[in-house]
Amino acid sequence: xxxxxKIISWAELATxxxxxxxxxRRLVVTNGCFDLIHAGHVSYLERARNLGDALxxxxxxxxxxxxxxxxxxxxxxxxxxxxVLAGLESVSAVTVFSDxxxxxxxxxxxxxxxxxxxxxxxxxxxxxxxxxxxxxxxxIVLMPFVPGKSTRGLLEAIRRSR
Numbered sequence: 001x002x003x004x005x006k007i008i009s010w011a012e013l014a015t016x017x018x019x020x021x022x023x024x025r026r027l028v029v030t031n032g033c034f035d036l037i038h039a040g041h042v043s044y045l046e047r048a049r050n051l052g053d054a055l056x057x058x059x060x061x062x063x064x065x066x067x068x069x070x071x072x073x074x075x076x077x078x079x080x081x082x083x084v085l086a087g088l089e090s091v092s093a094v095t096v097f098s099d100x101x102x103x104x105x106x107x108x109x110x111x112x113x114x115x116x117x118x119x120x121x122x123x124x125x126x127x128x129x130x131x132x133x134x135x136x137x138x139x140i141v142l143m144p145f146v147p148g149k150s151t152r153g154l155l156e157a158i159r160r161s162r
Contacts, residue, residue, distance in 0.1 A: 003083065003086040003087050004083075004086070006086040006091065006092065006093050006094060007082050007083070007086050007093070007094050007095075007096075008056075008093050008094065008095045009095070010095060010096065010097065010098075013095050013105075013108045013109065014108050016093065017108060017109055017110055020054065021110070025052070025053035025054060026051075026052035026053045026054075026112045026113065027052060027053070027054055027056060027109070027110075027111055027112050027113070028048050028049060028051045028052035028053075028054065028055045028056070028111065028112070028113045028114075028115060029055070029056045029057075029058065029106065029109045029111035029113070029114050029115070029138075030044075030045070030048050030055070030056075030057055030058070030114070030115040030116065031057065031058030031059070031060070031097070031102045031105060031106075032057075032058075032059070032060065032117075033059075033060045033065045033068065033069065033073070033074060033081075034057070034059060034081050034084075034085055035065065035069075035073060035074040035075050035076055035081065036075055036076065037081075037084050037085070037088075040145060042088065042090075044115075044117065044143055044145070045057070045085075045088060045090045045091060046090045047143055048090075048115040048141075048143060049090040049091070049092075051113050051115065051141060052112060052113050054092035054093070055090055055091055055092050055093075056092060056093045056094070056095065056109055056111075057085050057091055057093070057094045057095075058094075058095055058096075058097050058102055058105040058106075058109065059078060059081055059082055059085065059094055059095065059096045059097070060078075060096075060097065061078050061096050061097065061098040062074055062077060062078045063098060064097070064098055064099060064100050065078075067100050068100060078096050082094045082096055095109070101126055101128060101129060102126070102129050103126070103128045103129050103132050106129055106132040106133055106136075107132050107136070110136040110138070111133060111136070111138040112137075112138055112139070113138060113139050113140075113141055114129075114133045114138050114139070114140050114141070115140075115141045115142075115143050116140070116141075116142055116143070117142070117143060117144075117145055118142055118143060118144035118145045119145065120142055121142070122140065122142070125140070
C-alpha cells in the first residue's frame, strides 16, 4: 500500500469511517502531536493497534501543536509528521485535525476503542472528548507510557548536546 493513500483528508474522514464500519472490523483511534517519533511512540502505536483491526491516528495540525506546546513547536510540519506516521506498519490511516481538542475528530472517527497515553486518567481526559467517545459507543483505554521516552526528553537531550 502506498503510504500517501493512508493519509485521509478531513473532508474524506466521514466517508472513510462509514466504509470501514460496513466492513464489520473494530477501529482503534488515538490522537496527538507526534512531533518527533521515538521508541515510546512506536511502542504505544503498536500496542494500540493490537486492540482492534485497524488504527486511525488523529494528528494535531501545526497551529494546534503551537497552541498546545508553545511557539517553538512543532519541529516537523504536519505534512512530514503525517508521512512518518503513515509509514509505520501499525498505523492504518492518519487524519490531520485543526482544533486544539480532538472532540470533532472523534465524532467523525467514531472509535470502537479510543486510546490515550498513561499520563491521563478518565477524570483528567478532556471530558468533551470522553463524552463523544461514550456517545458513539466507544470504549476508552489508557495505555501506559514507555518509561524514559518522550519528545520533551528528546528535545532536552538535543539541547544539552549542543
